[in-house]
Amino acid sequence: MADLLWDDVKCFFDPDLTGSLPDARVPDALVVDWQAVLDLVAEKGWKCQHSEGETVLPMPRAEAVLSRPADAECPDLRVWPTAEVLAIFRFHAADEVDFDVDLRELQGQERLDAFCGFLRAIGRRLGKPVLMDPEGDSGHPVIGFDVEADRVVLLADLQVR
Numbered sequence: 001m002a003d004l005l006w007d008d009v010k011c012f013f014d015p016d017l018t019g020s021l022p023d024a025r026v027p028d029a030l031v032v033d034w035q036a037v038l039d040l041v042a043e044k045g046w047k048c049q050h051s052e053g054e055t056v057l058p059m060p061r062a063e064a065v066l067s068r069p070a071d072a073e074c075p076d077l078r079v080w081p082t083a084e085v086l087a088i089f090r091f092h093a094a095d096e097v098d099f100d101v102d103l104r105e106l107q108g109q110e111r112l113d114a115f116c117g118f119l120r121a122i123g124r125r126l127g128k129p130v131l132m133d134p135e136g137d138s139g140h141p142v143i144g145f146d147v148e149a150d151r152v153v154l155l156a157d158l159q160v161r
Helices: 007-013 031-044 062-066 111-124
Strands: 024-027 046-054 055-057 076-082 085-090 097-101 130-133 145-148 153-156
Touching: 007 111, 024 111, 031 062, 031 076, 031 097, 046 153, 076 111, 085 111, 085 145, 097 111, 111 130, 111 153
Parallel strands: none
Antiparallel strands: 024 097, 024 130, 046 055, 046 076, 076 085, 085 097, 130 145, 145 153
């Protein structure tokens, strides 16, 4: 059974209404949470590419990439949980696992299911919520993985603790 039904949430996946690059995040994270996500990517065999600028690098250790000098370029990790869905993790800060997705890739029930499965995998591994905010509207999630419900839920009308 699907976590969310496309017809119920498609307005939150309209790039013209919510921006094409919403922010997904795990708040209150630790370096070990970042490492757990990196380990999950490897364990699941998801296609990925780690880079700093134009330089492609091997998969990093979280502690090393998060302790880079303040003036160093911010690396990213591109992860394809499916061939059609890309998540770009940015190593901005240790206290929040954050990544972008492109809503133009997340159209229809099949891709929504793939995206929910990705959020669910991260949330289950960390035992923490994984939230998606509209582009530029951090702190106002519209959907997210709910740890207690063990599924991705609609949050638009709910207060997130």
